[in-house]
Amino acid sequence: MKNELFPRPTPGFSFTRKDALEQLNAFIPLAGRYAGKRNQVVPGHPHVSRLSPAIRHRLILESECAAAPLRRYAASTVEKFTQEVYWRRYWKNWLSLRPQLWTAYLDQLAALQKNPQSEGVRARAALCEAGEGPVAIMNHFARELMETGYLHNHARMWFAGWWIHIERLPWQLGADFFLRHLLDGDPASNTLSWRWVAGLQTPGKTYLPRRRNLEKYLPPEILEIHHAGLYLLENPYPLILPPEQVSVITRPSLPSSPSPKECRLGIWIHEEDLFIEQSPLAALRPSAILATGDTATWTRFRYPEPKTSWLRAALTDAAGRAGSAFGIEARLHVDSPITGALLRWASDHQLQQIAAMRPEIGPLDDQIEELQTTLTKSGIDLLLLDRPEDLALRPLATAGFFGFWEKIQKSIKAGV
Numbered sequence: 001m002k003n004e005l006f007p008r009p010t011p012g013f014s015f016t017r018k019d020a021l022e023q024l025n026a027f028i029p030l031a032g033r034y035a036g037k038r039n040q041v042v043p044g045h046p047h048v049s050r051l052s053p054a055i056r057h058r059l060i061l062e063s064e065c066a067a068a069p070l071r072r073y074a075a076s077t078v079e080k081f082t083q084e085v086y087w088r089r090y091w092k093n094w095l096s097l098r099p100q101l102w103t104a105y106l107d108q109l110a111a112l113q114k115n116p117q118s119e120g121v122r123a124r125a126a127l128c129e130a131g132e133g134p135v136a137i138m139n140h141f142a143r144e145l146m147e148t149g150y151l152h153n154h155a156r157m158w159f160a161g162w163w164i165h166i167e168r169l170p171w172q173l174g175a176d177f178f179l180r181h182l183l184d185g186d187p188a189s190n191t192l193s194w195r196w197v198a199g200l201q202t203p204g205k206t207y208l209p210r211r212r213n214l215e216k217y218l219p220p221e222i223l224e225i226h227h228a229g230l231y232l233l234e235n236p237y238p239l240i241l242p243p244e245q246v247s248v249i250t251r252p253s254l255p256s257s258p259s260p261k262e263c264r265l266g267i268w269i270h271e272e273d274l275f276i277e278q279s280p281l282a283a284l285r286p287s288a289i290l291a292t293g294d295t296a297t298w299t300r301f302r303y304p305e306p307k308t309s310w311l312r313a314a315l316t317d318a319a320g321r322a323g324s325a326f327g328i329e330a331r332l333h334v335d336s337p338i339t340g341a342l343l344r345w346a347s348d349h350q351l352q353q354i355a356a357m358r359p360e361i362g363p364l365d366d367q368i369e370e371l372q373t374t375l376t377k378s379g380i381d382l383l384l385l386d387r388p389e390d391l392a393l394r395p396l397a398t399a400g401f402f403g404f405w406e407k408i409q410k411s412i413k414a415g416v
């Protein structure tokens with residue numbers, strides 16, 4: 001594998017599977033007091049795992065994160081942590097049953113970014129993003145997000161609540177700010193959490209940041225430095241958005257996948273799943289492996305350098321592991337547009353079929369139909385596979401999280 005040199009990603013967030021597993025192991029002793037301490041927002045975030053970038057891009061799997069604390073604690077002791085881990089899967093499944101919400105978000109965002117009438121709103125949002133808004137603690141969070149690519153969950157809730165209900169800025173611009181900078185930026189968790197804070201997910205229920213709540217969960221030394229404007233969070237009054245009718249629909253653009261066949265086949269690794277050696281792809285016999293970065297998305301959503309560095313490093317790790325597992329050298333093309341890179345690689349290796357993990361709803365999935373058409377024109381099949389455990393959980397996210405949890409908890413706790 002060609003080893004490319006990238007700027008080193010932000011410290012503290014594992015970008016290799018080995019480090020992520022070590023980080024998970026180091027977190028196990030803390031998992032027992034997670035329920036009591038997880039809401040505290042303290043420097044270094046010692047009470048939460050900070051594993052989200054690794055889980056989001058599947059350097060490690062949710063099932064591994066759920067199983068690890070169960071080796072030390074009773075399931076009831078670590079239930080809160082296990083539930084949080086499965087919130088991500090719930091959100092992904094929920095969105096995959098209602099993909100129209102992702103498209104609607106993109107359309108609304110594009111309108112806000114282009115519309116001349118939204119110029120004032122864009123200017124105010126830009127100030128808040130730059131950490132130059134009227135509430136000092138929110139400026140602190142904006143800077144932390146840009147500098148580290150991470151924010152504690154409680155800080156995300158406060159920031160989003162302040163943005164929507166106090167600054168009265170459109171939630172879509174805030175979601176875009178988060179998705180751009182968060183190393184764990186996830187189309188489902190992010191879009192749906194912003195919608196939840198805005199009161200769109202659970203009709204009539206908004207999330208309001210309250211001064212008392214910040215004072216309870218932030219250490220006094222942070223509040224002392226960033227106290228200016230805190231009074232603005234004294235008696236927040238919710239913005240009420242018109243309710244929406246959201247129906248469950250089957251994914252319209254789900255491309256039908258051909259079956260693996262006896263032909264020259266290549267495996268394509270992308271940033272939606274970086275653990276292919278333990279996936280349905282592991283059963284295939286590839287002639288070649290290629291890992292690509294989704295540079296079209298990096299450009300479209302203006303990913304900053306720390307985020308692209310993390311993605312490059314994680315893709316490099318995934319390609320290296322896959323190469324060792326299959327006993328062939330994996331090629332790495334992190335900076336070329338996907339379609340061109342796949343076509344060149346397929347031609348070099350005379351591939352007739354390319355197999356990959358199916359992306360979840362999000363910007364990569366949005367490109368699949370066109371990619372499939374282009375590959376078909378060159379005589380190449382695109383085979384998209386799903387993890388059976390994902391398929392099993394997908395139809396269960398029809399209503400709220402706790403209904404979903406009720407249906408899955410027995411098998412999760414049993415490590416099935």
Ligand SMILES: Cc1cc2nc3c(=O)[nH]c(=O)nc-3n(C[C@H](O)[C@H](O)[C@H](O)COP(=O)(O)OP(=O)(O)OC[C@H]3O[C@@H](n4cnc5c(N)ncnc54)[C@H](O)[C@@H]3O)c2cc1C
Pocket residue numbers: 038048049050051052053055056084085086087088091151152153154156157160178179182184185186187189190191193194197
């Ligand atoms: C407005 C807003 C936007 C968000 N955007 C994202 C996003 O783009 N990507 C993202 O991964 N999470 C997002 N979250 C959810 C949550 O804040 C992060 O997953 C969590 O803070 C990650 O930190 P951690 O790994 O230390 O979490 P821990 O507390 O250690 O939790 C362990 C794991 O459980 C999952 N998890 C925890 N809380 C949540 C949650 N509320 N929703 C979904 N999964 C959760 C994550 O995979 C996390 O790594 C958002 C939350 C809000 C309120």
